[in-house]
Amino acid sequence: MERGIIPRKIKGFRDIDASLNELRQHIIRSASAVYRKYGFEHWDTPVLEYADALGKYMPDEDTVDQGVYNFRNPEEEPVAGTDGNELRDADAKAIMEHHALALRYDLTAPLARVYAERLWQDVKRKQIMETNAPLFRRFQYGPVYRYELKLMPGRFREFWQLDFDTVGTNDVAADAEACIILAEAMEAIGLNRGTYVVKVNNRKVLKGFLASIGVTGDQEEQGVLRVIDKLDKIGWSDVEAELGTGRTDSSGAAVPGMNLHAEAIGRIMRFLRSATGVSSRKSVLGELETAVAGNNLGMEGIAELKNMDALWAALGFDETRIIFDPTLMRGMAYYTGPVFEVESLLTFKDEKGKERKVGSICGGGRYDGLVEKLLGLKVPATGASIGVDRLAELLRMVDPAGVTAKGPVMIAFFDDDLQTQYYRIAAELRQAGIDVEVYCGFFKGFRKMNKQMAYADAKNCPAVILLGADEAAKGVATVKNLKLGKELALTTFDKKEWNAQVQKEVPLGNLVEYILGLPGMK
């Protein structure tokens, strides 16, 4: 059989219709305005980057591994050495290569690249050092790409993030501010207070605690963090099992355990539970303080949290908006200090009527080691990211009616002789700031009136302007209010009467004024 062309999308990628775009823009506009208010400037970066600049990904050969889309650059370019000079072979010829490229998997790694790229030369010249690394605050939104093996509803391979980050400070005031910004952004977007909560923890506290009970080494530490991260998914007893000998899940598959000593497991579980159900930030701090007493790193983490708490308290951000949660881990390994997450407290019923949580809609934290990997200079940074699509889904559930895109005012096409007039009226209305479309579907049969009306209806147009020979002779246009028509359809069943109520003849001279005066036109 011959190979055919089937119109279709790549798995995990979506088409975004007018309504979803509307929602997306609403989220981006509202949150960006908050970011701007705090001094963040708007940047964009390419979706495609050199794979090695995106972090620790150095894909060997052509393998797509670890969830990243990568490609070979069609262009051959010289390979650089650690000093930035071209590598040369025995004959002094530059070594050329098709470099590995990757689609960005978040907006944080490109930020580190932007920052490092600007300073790289100066760092080499020792003009920039840890003590004078510049402060940089930017927000950025756009699509990111992950090669997810398993796609679940609400999980895509292309999705949008909306990030804001502060690079160049180790003051946790920046972290505290990030949490405040997240809370304000949620409310600007339209989430009511009490339907979300910003949860905050500090990796230093847990790391210090683990060190004090003898769990050391990156491998083991990461393992414990990963297990704890699953707490809200698998529950207390399964976490305990995975720290120990492992467990068998509901499908019968064996989940290997960490094989920690019973003593250590007991202390970890006690530590995690210590602050559960404790409502005030101050008492959580108290519980944690006794748990990590004597460990330097742990105490440092507590001090940072205290600092943040003081700022929030001074600005009136109490536990209705920001809480401490010692079980919060975040998956990313690069976080080094405070981590935060916004959880939606709303629930919804799935198709089977099962009550489900919306869960995490934003995440972030401090990553003091990320820039260092690219720049060789330790530059601390912190920031957070809003999951735009996750949030869009949430808003759709909260207010399904409020998320349809508004269409243009439509001018119906009756008569070829009046065509120029249609376009003149359209131009005049546009001048007044109104979105206008002159109907131009000219295929056979498609100029029929009911076709045109159905088109306007499907596009959610607020009004249709009807101007035929009759109207032209009188110097008027018939304006039909589709919005009103939709409402009256529920109570009026006679066609003639229905039409009479939603249509009005308007002198052409008053058209702009009349349209602007329609409800919802603004």
Place this chain on the structure above:
RNA sequence: CCCCCUGUAGCUCAGUUGGCUAGAGCGCCGGAUUGUGGUUCCGGAGGUCAGUGGUUCGAGCCCACUCGGGGGGACCA
């Protein structure tokens, strides 16, 4: 990548112990209404029953494999 479930019209689904030409609702198209979206009425189109092979006189239904979808798990910088 592992385990379980599943695949019938654009969508949601019915289809008896294997038995004539595979059905419904919604949507779509046309008409009543040639100058009008809703409502109402009438008519119409639309299917390789996911694919391939097998069992059988006969398969949408049974078996095997492949592909797609859903759920759970592992992984997730």
